[in-house]
Amino acid sequence: MSPKRAPAPPPEIPGYDFIQLLGSGGFADVYLYQQALPSRRVAIKVLLQSQVNQNAIENFRNEANLMAQLSEHPSIVTIYGAAVTPDGRPYLAMEYAPKANLGQRYQRERFSVPEVLTLGVQIAGAVETAHRAGILHRDIKPANILVTAYNRPALTDFGIATSGTVSDQETGMSVPWSPPEAFASQPWAGPESDVFSLAATLYTLLAGRTPFEMPGESNSSLDLIERIEAGAVAPLARSDVPPELENALRIAMEADGRKRYSSSLDLGRALQRVESSMALPVTQIDVLDDAVAQGDMEEEDGGATRIRGVVTIDAQHAPQPPLAGPSAVVQSNVPQAVDDKTVIRAQVFDQAAPQQQAEPQAPASTPEERKRSRKLWIPLSIAAAFVVIAVIVIAILIPSGEAIDGNPSEPPPPPPPAAPQLPTGFTVVEEGDDVTFTWVNPQPADGDRYRYRYEQTGENPVTDWLDEPQVTVPKDSSGTTCIYVQIVRETGQTSQYAEQCSDEQ
The missing domain is CATH 3.30.200.20 (Phosphorylase Kinase; domain 1)
Known part of the structure; x- marks a missing residue:
């Protein structure tokens, strides 16, 4: 501030x-x-x-x-x-949030690559959640990412956020992390604008400076805007940053919004792929979506992405060994790690269970009793040997993969669904001052929607959602009307944009 x-x-x-x-x-x-x-x-x-x-x-x-x-x-x-x-x-x-925000931290310390990847994936889930609710943040930057007492990054300051695609002269965005469309003669913003700002924020954490700031050169607001519009991202110049990560950030900061990742979820998954290539634990993306029924949860990419209704889901802890009995006592001062990086420090115990008293030790046996024990041991050993042999025979006779009761083992989980293909089969009908585009979804799935983009000469670009594969737009004054369309799955997976112009029929 x-x-x-x-x-x-x-x-x-x-x-x-x-x-x-x-x-x-x-x-x-x-x-x-x-x-x-x-x-x-x-x-x-x-x-x-x-x-x-x-x-x-x-x-x-x-x-x-x-x-x-x-x-x-x-x-x-x-x-x-x-x-x-x-x-x-x-x-x-x-x-x-008691800890320093990321805007304060990057100016005084160096962020590690694993930390940037983790918080990038987590914030990408937050931004995707906002977009699915029809909300654009429009001011993502390091200072607007706080850190909670549990060391979790948390996005804040939705003061200039809006619903849907907007055209607004007074966006109030912060220049160093703003996309080129924020500086157009008639500024506008869409989901791709937040993708740009999130990538610019992650770049800042890695570089210790904003992405369009050139060391040793003039870095006024006008200089930054000129570089942002030209897409002139300064090199990171960090040997520990893998090329895959730098490339992912450059894609997300393309000057042309159509060339960026089409959603925050796609950017988050690109960061997950970098984590995997570096042999790091893959951070889970959490997305809340009203389209998913409360209490239901969808997992993609082997659980790397979790999409659920807007409800609170308890953390899934790592399996614990079975206790000795219903009144067993577990007391430990050693932190116990669980799969969501939570650390359990408190003692756990069943208050209803009485304190277990140590059983009295049996008196030492006499020599005569030890002789009788040896005589009993011989027939018991023979009986135990027969039991072992019987178990081995049963194991050989029962087919592999089948339980003793004959129930087949569970099949492996199905692979995650593939991303949708490009829209195809475009038809164009011009009628008066309007042009109607219709297309085909080559692999339709329940819940599929369409996002289109129209850049009319002399007007602000328009990005909007459709439930049907058809849209009517005003005819462009240049004589050629072009739109860009992508398919968006209910899971958040997207196709690339397909371009179609009226003169290509």
Whole structure:
């Protein structure tokens, strides 16, 4: 946040006790408060008194509603509530992230490649979740990624987020991480804009500088904008960054949005592939989707991607060895690792179980008793030998892969579904001032949708969603009308864009 102005005095808010200032921005201050009930520390963002007008209040309300829709996601800051202070200033009460945000960290320390890959995959899931809810963030940058007490990155500041594709002169985006379309004569934004900004953020963490900043040269806002529009990304110059990672970031930062990854999920999967190539644990992508029924969960790529309804799912812990009995006691001060990188430190025990007393030891046996024991041991050993032989014979007779009761073993899980193919079979019909495009989905699947892009001469590009393989657009003044179409699966998988022009019939 900008330090150019003095922060406003913290407001008196019933049920909250002020602790300290956290930061100041152009439109609001953020303070740390102690909430009385439930007792917890919260970050409260308060709109400046000078900014309180109908438009600002609507934007603030929009931010609260958008964050409330998304805050179930583990990598999006949770919002607890919104109201108005006694002196008339709107405020948001949010999850407090006590650690330094990524904007502070990258300026003073070097991020490792594995950490950047992990947090990149996690934030890609958060951005994909927002896009599936029809929400564009439009200001992804290091300072807007906080770090929670559990060391999880969390996306915040949806203050300029909007629903769907937008055309807006006042986006308020931060220049170093903004895509070229933000600087067009009529700025616009789509899902590909957030893909660009996320990749630019990851690049910044690796390089310690923004992607279009040239060391030793002028780096004014105008210089950066010129390089962004030209796609002139500075080399990373880090020997430990694999070429696959640098290439993935360059694709996501293409000046032409059609050449970028078509979704945040695709960028996240590209980062997962880099993790796999480096023999690192593959970070799971979490995507919340209202289209998936509550309680249901879809897994793709062998569990590397998890798409679920907007509900809370308990962490899946690694299998534990069976306990000795229903009242067994497990007490350990050694951290126990589980498969989601959680560390269990607390002692676990069944309070209903009584403390187990050590059994008294049997008295030592006499020489006579030891002789009788040896006499009994011989026939018992012979009987045990017959049992072992019987087990071996049964094992040989039973076919491999079958249980003793004859039930076949479970078949291996099916491979993950393939990405959709390009739309084909285009037909074009011109009627008056409109052009209608129709196409064929070569491998239709339940839930398939279509995303198209239309760049009309002298107008803002339009990106929108369709349920049917047909769209009608205004005829282009140049005489040639072209659209770009891709297929989007319900799982988030996408085809590449197919281009079709009216003069290609």
